[in-house]
Amino acid sequence: xxxxxxxxxxxxxxxxxxxxxxxxxxxxxxxxxxxxxxxxxxxxxxxxxxxxxxxxxxxxxxxxxxxxxxxxxxxxxxxxxxxxxxxxxxxxxxxxxxxxxxxxxxxxxxxxxxxxxxxxxxxxxxxxxxxxxxxxxxxxxxxxxxxxxxxxxxxxxxxxxxxxxxxxxxxxxxxxxxxxxxxxxxxxxxxxxxxxxxxxxxxxxxxxxxxxxxxxxxxxxxxxxxxxxxxxxxxxxxxxxxxxxxxxxxxxxxxxxxxxxxxxxxxxxxxxxxxxxxxxxxxxxxxxxxxxxxxxxxxxxxxxxxxxxxxxxxxxxxxxxxxxxxxxxxxxxxxxxxxxxxxxxxxxxxxxxxxxxxxxxxxxxxxxxxxxxxxxxxxxxxxxxxxxxxxxxxxxxxxxxxxxxxxxxxxxxxxxxxxxxxxxxxxxxxxxxxxxxxxxxxxxxxxxxxxxxxxxxxxxxxxxxxxxxxxxxxxxxxxxxxxxxxxxxxxxxxxxxxxxxxxxxxxxxxxxxxxxxxxxxxxxxxxxxxxxxxxxxxxxxxx
Numbered sequence: 001x002x003x004x005x006x007x008x009x010x011x012x013x014x015x016x017x018x019x020x021x022x023x024x025x026x027x028x029x030x031x032x033x034x035x036x037x038x039x040x041x042x043x044x045x046x047x048x049x050x051x052x053x054x055x056x057x058x059x060x061x062x063x064x065x066x067x068x069x070x071x072x073x074x075x076x077x078x079x080x081x082x083x084x085x086x087x088x089x090x091x092x093x094x095x096x097x098x099x100x101x102x103x104x105x106x107x108x109x110x111x112x113x114x115x116x117x118x119x120x121x122x123x124x125x126x127x128x129x130x131x132x133x134x135x136x137x138x139x140x141x142x143x144x145x146x147x148x149x150x151x152x153x154x155x156x157x158x159x160x161x162x163x164x165x166x167x168x169x170x171x172x173x174x175x176x177x178x179x180x181x182x183x184x185x186x187x188x189x190x191x192x193x194x195x196x197x198x199x200x201x202x203x204x205x206x207x208x209x210x211x212x213x214x215x216x217x218x219x220x221x222x223x224x225x226x227x228x229x230x231x232x233x234x235x236x237x238x239x240x241x242x243x244x245x246x247x248x249x250x251x252x253x254x255x256x257x258x259x260x261x262x263x264x265x266x267x268x269x270x271x272x273x274x275x276x277x278x279x280x281x282x283x284x285x286x287x288x289x290x291x292x293x294x295x296x297x298x299x300x301x302x303x304x305x306x307x308x309x310x311x312x313x314x315x316x317x318x319x320x321x322x323x324x325x326x327x328x329x330x331x332x333x334x335x336x337x338x339x340x341x342x343x344x345x346x347x348x349x350x351x352x353x354x355x356x357x358x359x360x361x362x363x364x365x366x367x368x369x370x371x372x373x374x375x376x377x378x379x380x381x382x383x384x385x386x387x388x389x390x391x392x393x394x395x396x397x398x399x400x401x402x403x404x405x406x407x408x409x410x411x412x413x414x415x416x417x418x419x420x421x422x423x424x425x426x427x428x429x430x431x432x433x434x435x436x437x438x439x440x441x442x443x444x445x446x447x448x449x450x451x452x453x454x455x456x457x458x459x460x461x462x463x464x465x466x467x468x469x470x471x472x473x474x475x476x477x478x479x480x481x482x483x484x485x486x487x488x489x490x491x492x493x494x495x496x497x498x499x500x501x502x503x504x505x506x507x508x509x510x511x512x513x514x515x516x517x518x519x520x521x522x523x524x525x526x527x528x529x530x531x532x533x534x535x536x537x538x539x540x541x542x543x
Contacts, residue, residue: 014387016175017202018088020240022048028216032244035219035263036077037255044242047081050145054085057144058115061137065090067114068181072097072104072127073141074119075226076249080235082117082141083226090114091195093181094227097127104130110193110394111181117141175199181394182229184326185300185515193394194327201236203387204329207361208237211333212267212320216242218294221259221268223251229326230299234269253281261288269297269322272304275311282314293317297333299324301519302354302425304447323356323425327390327409331364332357332423356415356423362386364423366416371405374416381429382415383408431522433462433472438500440472442522445503448496449474452489454482457512459520460503463529474503475525477512484508507532 024033025048034042042050063069068091073079079094086092093111095104097119108116108130116131118124120140131138179198183191196204208214220238222245224231235245246263248255251270256278259265270278275298287293295318296311303311308319324330334357365373366380374380389409392400403410414426427441434440442460449458456479465471478484486506493502509532513524 013206014199014203015206015240016198017205017236017240018198021051021084024048024239024242028242031216031242033239034077034080035244035246037246037248037259037263039249040077042077042081047084050081051085051088053146054082054144055089057139058086058089061115061139063090063114063137065177067091068093068111068178069115069117070095070108070111070113070131071117071141071227072099072119072124072131073117074249075222075231075247077247078119078141078145079226080245080247082144083232085144086117087179087198087201091178091181093193094232096183096225096227100126100130105133107183107191108134115139117144175202176391178391180232182227182232182326185519192396192399194390195392195394196390200329200388200390203361204233205236205240207388208233208330209240211330211360212237212295212297214238214241214243218243218266219264219292220245221263221265222247223268223270223274224299228300229324229329230269230271230297230322233324233329234297251277253277254285256281257285257287260293261290264292266292266294267296267317268293269299271300272298272302272307275303275307279307279310279314287315291316295320297322299330302356321355321357323423325411327403328362328384328386328411329388330360331362331384331388332359334358334422354425356425358421358423362388364417364421365408367405367408367410376417376419379414379416379426382411382413382423382425384411385409431461433460434470435462435465435472435500436468440501445472445474445493445497445501446520448493449476449489449503451496452484452492454478454484455489456480456482457514457520459512459522459525461522461526463526472501472503473505473507473529475507475509475512475529477509 024044029045030043032041033044033047058069069086070093071079071082071086072095073082074097083092083094093113095107099107104127113136115137118127118131118138118140120142128138176197176199178195179201180196182194182196184194214237218238218241220234220243222231222235224234226232226235238245246259246265248259251274293315296315297320299322303319303321308321312319318335320333320335322330322333334355363385365383366378367383368374368380385408412429414429414432416424427443431442432439433442445460446458449455456477458474458476460472460474462470463473476489489506490502507529509528513521515521
């Protein structure tokens with residue numbers, strides 16, 4: 001197994017990402033920057049030519065540097081080149097290409113783009129119909145790449161490949177300009193649109209590159225869509241180091257082993273649902289002897305110790321758990337093998353905690369409701385201060401003001417730190433269920449229900465209760481062909497949880513609503529259950 005020891009320290013200097021890429025286009029001109037399996041490969045010189053072409057095309061379309069361009073593209077070389085060119089010139093708002101109809105129109109309306117970039121081919125027809133309603137230029141990505149380019153000279157092949165040492169310029173020019181507008185996951189409400197400046201992107205990318213010890217010899221397999229913060233930050237960090245990004249159009253579990261062996265993959269980052277799909281594939285198609293993986297990263301939702309251990313064993317690689325969010329990028333990480341064997345319990349809390357690890361750069365603290373910072377072992381809201389924080393939310397000054405206090409970004413998560421500055425996560429403040437005087441974290445209940453052999457997925461959430469304030473109920477999707485009744489599952493929960501944490505009701509539904517990255521959407525699940533209760537005229541539901 002390739003051992004990875006993640007250093008935890010503050011980056012000494014923030015490297016401007018776009019200046020690093022321009023330097024790579026000369027120093028690493030002939031080296032691969034993007035590899036799209038079964039399609040094309042771009043060297044750093046070719047990628048940079050496309051970046052310049054995109055900028056020229058946007059200028060010709062009348063897009064101003066302070067404007068915004070929405071991209072509705074799937075992963076691949078075309079998307080990554082477009083994203084780089086747009087974000088260097090103006091704000092890039094990558095939109096989930098799986099959105100359509102009213103949902104797509106709503107996000108475009110909020111972004112207010114000066115232009116919209118689509119994929120080629122008949123698959124983009126539904127996107128084009130929505131985009132053309134906004135009266136702005138709508139263009140295929142390939143058309144942007146064919147604009148006239150500005151020539152530049154390359155250093156001769158064989159230049160030094162020392163990681164990042166060739167850069168001395170810190171973020172200065174254009175640092176405050178918005179580079180990306182990213183939609184949050186919206187598990188409890190409407191998605192916000194976080195704005196990241198070139199400075200915040202550069203700060204986050206520098207920290208990730210250093211924390212994961214990336215070099216120009218590494219190759220990252222992009223299994224997460226690049227409109228998601230985990231996919232975006234993975235690609236940018238690998239490029240910062242000068243290595244290659246392997247970018248399939250979409251994740252295919254059946255092709256995983258081939259991607260690892262064929263392209264000398266060093267690492268990949270994914271959400272737990274993707275890791276589970278990889279493990280399922282590896283049961284039938286184990287990796288070949290040519291396994292170049294050094295480590296894998298998991299993000300978005302915590303990876304369970306059991307899943308982490310199985311991943312590490314089957315991939316013969318270190319497993320890195322990361323903690324972060326759309327507004328900040330990755331903040332902290334830990335090696336799964338370093339997880340404490342027994343999780344300590346925070347002050348006056350009976351809830352299970354999740355080990356996060358140490359910061360990879362920013363200041364991380366714990367804040368109480370009165371905005372006072374708390375000491376070791378004290379539970380409160382996790383807050384973050386550093387250059388990688390977003391600048392706010394697009395056209396939402398109220399949400400922006402509420403997200404920051406005295407320079408600290410309020411994550412909305414409960415947690416605590418020990419004396420060694422290890423961070424422990426309890427859960428989202430908005431998702432906590434207050435049943436009487438007890439605080440219940442949904443993931444505790446879900447972990448138990450999900451362990452039942454007949455349960456595919458569960459989601460726990462609160463409903464109003466006349467005397468307790470809130471009560472706990474669950475929606476459950478069963479495995480295909482499985483049967484289970486409510487009393488049996490509640491009995492299983494009571495056998496593995498305290499009485500107060502067992503759900504008062506269990507509702508069986510066909511599918512648990514979730515985000516693209518696998519996060520359960522509790523609000524939508526609650527709405528589904530409310531409709532079921534109303535249709536059945538059930539007493540006790542406070543709509």
